[in-house]
Amino acid sequence: MTYRGKTLSTGLAAATLALAVAGPAQAKMTDGMPSFNGTVLTVAYVGNVAYLGGDFTAAIVRGKQVSRGRLAAIDARTGNLLSWAPMADGRVKSLVAAGGSIYLAGDFGTVGGQKRDSLARVDATSGAVSSTFKHTISGRPYAIAAAGNRLYVGGAITAVNGKARGRLASFNLTTGALDTRWTPTVDDQVETIAAGGGRVYVGGKFHKVNNIGGYDRLVALDPATAALVPGFKPRPPVITYALAVTADSVYSAHGGKGGRVSAYTVGGQLRWSATFDGNAQAVTVLGDTVYAGGHFDRACSTARTGSQGSCVDGADDRVKLAALAVSDGHLLEWRADANGVEGVLALASNPELGTVAMGGAFTVVDGRTQKRFAQFS
Template sequence: MRRALLTTVAATTVVSAAGAAPALAISASPDKAPLFNGSVYAIAYRGSTVYVGGSFTSVAWGGRNYSRSRLAAFDARSGTLLSWSPAANSTVMALAVSGSSVYAGGAFTRISGVGRDNLARIDAASGSVGSFSHRVSGAPYALAVGNGRLYAGGSFTAVDGSTRRNAAAFSLSSGALDGGWRPSADDSVHALAVTSSRIYLGGAFHQVNGVSRTLRIAAVSPSGGTVDRGFLPTAPAQVNGVTTDSAGVYVATGGQGGRAIAYSGGGAMRWQRVFDGDAVAVASLGGTIYVGGHFDRACTTVNNGAHGTCTDGSVSRVKLAAITGGGALTGWAPQANGVIGVRTLVVDRNRGALGAGGDFTTIGGQNRKRYASFN
């Protein structure tokens, strides 16, 4: 009964807020950027530099094609491609930056000819592969930095022969596997969000550390990985993306139509928005929540039917949408194309901009192959 009441309250909030017309935080027109010949899975920012990872093997800029094997970097303001070009031999799925290091995770076994088992540290300026080296029995899908650690989530069973069930951490100073941080998720972790007091895990798991009500979303401690029982919501479907801001926690889910869901710090649902396809990525910038995924329309209520079709009306939001902190859909609608659409959204704090990566080739009819930035 209590769960039903919470759902009804959230639905009412969405409907009443849908008619609002809040100001747009960023432009819907994309900046200039290089063009990628394959999927972009990961984006990371360091000062004025954008680092990109994916499955691409070449990048076009200024009328020329340049060889870039699944890793590339360019100037955030002008879009100018940089010489940084470490070469991964298979897909890079996650990136994180700390100081002068770029961390990459994915399905590769070599970077620039150097053996690295799905996880590597690369110099942010030269592109040289660092000494950081671990045996990962599986693939990292998400990386995040904070609290003196590199946190990794994915689908893996061990690191350096030590059991790690889909989550692990490493010291940023020494590079060593953190022996104390070992939350155990019973299925894959697809997303991470780091704060000073909590690490949020999102994914396909049913439980973390055997604790009930950690279905697909959980918060654990930064140092030991114990479940924080002050945050115990349950997500309706696989959590593909997680982010936080001062107001709470936001997730992007799949399921029968995707959802963007806002939770309080205590785990109570604040609002939800429903789309006619999976929500894959979520980011918060200036009090606005941005969502990307496979969807083409945003539903006007939380009700949908077979294959996620909106049953009570909808508006066009092709692969990208923006929501106010109170749950109202904004008018921001860049309209990306493709079937897969958007795979990742990352905020560029230096410019107050939003980066999107995925499989799209146009944004609002403009040629933007698999990466776009909005300022």
């Protein structure tokens, strides 16, 4: 299939080509947002608030540094830095909101001055650290998701509270207790988790799930029993870095020689795939648009890439950020280039506000100085 001279790699026959929606074409960077002095690795919206985690130790507000220990909250409407400021003593890699709390995972040993081994729960309003959610983790957690009164955690985890785990674990959101029933295993690192449609989707480097081969790099699990969903077997050929789930599709960001963003049906069939000249590391969906972030500089015209990931058959400049049509993956005209080597590492969308937030290692977005966090509306 071609569109404006671009060849799209598709699985199922794509739906009728959709026109680019007005939103992406008109979306502008929100003024007045704070910058940060270190990398922003994760962003989560809760109502009008954007919660951030990463490697930073300060927010930058109107040129002045304000202490923030790897966690911060921003009013997404006004751009005001909020007083919410629990301090982690090491990297916050992933965070998720559930039931009035923010759950965080990373490389830290304390949060708010209290010992917490790589996993913690803090109040979404006060920032107080929960006294009932406290665990010891062997290995590193990289990704978390919440659904159905459970918190799902993945990474390079080998044990929780001395109980063996195969890179995945689950916790009861009410009691905070380790789930003794949900004990899936994968044979290599988990990079991302997303929950939706009565499933838990897991992506990463693995090839075997629950000791069963053929479920490479992207899998769907039962949220209660951890059994494989056998019909979902997309088997992407390269590492899965990020996931976004809607009612009828699963969107994935991948690395490899170049990078790609793919759309799958909930049955596991490939709908479309868009290729870039560098890793796609983040993905989110807002309305009719899929946003992709990474350390790419160009969106390839076809799926063919060279030995170093360069586009072989032509490309359009899209530096670290791109917008794609939900319907068929064609590249939209909207662009807001960022700089840096690592580029964009996190994306989140807020349908209520009509905004998309991005975090990463950039210092310039759309030709303006904006360090490591930006929002479009």
